[in-house]
Amino acid sequence: MKLYIKNMVCSRCIMMVESELEKFGLHPILVELGTATTLENLNKDQEQLLNKKLVALGFEIIDDKKSRVVEKVKNLITDLVYFNDNHFTTNLSDYIVSSIVQDYSHISSVFSQQENTTIEQYYIFQKIERVKELLVYDELSLNEIAFKLHYSSPSHLSKQFKKVTGLTPTCFKNAKEQKRKSLENL
Structure with a gap:
């Protein structure tokens, strides 16, 4: 099962989420910025219980598609600013579109609506x-x-x-x- 998780911004966040999933009795296959994939599927009650545990740590499971897009954009930017020391040779919109296969104007609109700021800001x-x-x-x-x-x-x-x-x-x-x-x- 793939979970989309808000506020994962660094390697420590990844470790915390992975640890919490294991404490919950799950077997994480892959945990990266903004997502966690487990072997097991969760029913709604289990997902809500896990979400409460994650919220206590400053994270949150994201259910809707728009919030997932916003979180993905944030994670891409965080990765670019904090972890990507390679020389950045493309513009920001191309960088985002290469990872989120959607029209940039749609991504930008969703981001601005949810965050009250532009992607560039x-x-x-x-x-x-x-x-x-x-x-x-x-x-x-x-x-x-x-x-x-x-x-x-x-x-x-x-x-x-x-x-x-x-x-x-x-x-x-x-x-x-x-x-x-x-x-x-x-």
Whole structure:
């Protein structure tokens, strides 16, 4: 049975969901961002009970198709921003359509209706949160961060960062309270 699960954004989430499925007595075949496939099928009562356990951990089983599309888009963007260090050579819409075989205008419309923001804005917010994280770690220069996150230049990164946060990357880095948002709150 394939389950679609909301708020899976990292490898720790995958481990937590897999562990919870096993505690529930299921045998997961594959658990990845946004989905879990088990050998067993669940009836509605079992699914609701499992969902309660997952909700307690910050996850949720998704039933409707529109929410699945939105979660898939979020997972693709998270994967792109946090885990894909390869140089990004295509545009965002092509990247999404290559994984979700639907018309981009439909995907974009569903996403905007459910999230009250565009896919592009969500992508920018994710990138800015990643920039904040990398600035706090203080291991990479702004040039290296710009390259890692596929910005055309450090100047472009700085302008976008200031537009979203109201601060320059340097001011943010020097601020005593660096306010980052968790991925599930974006």
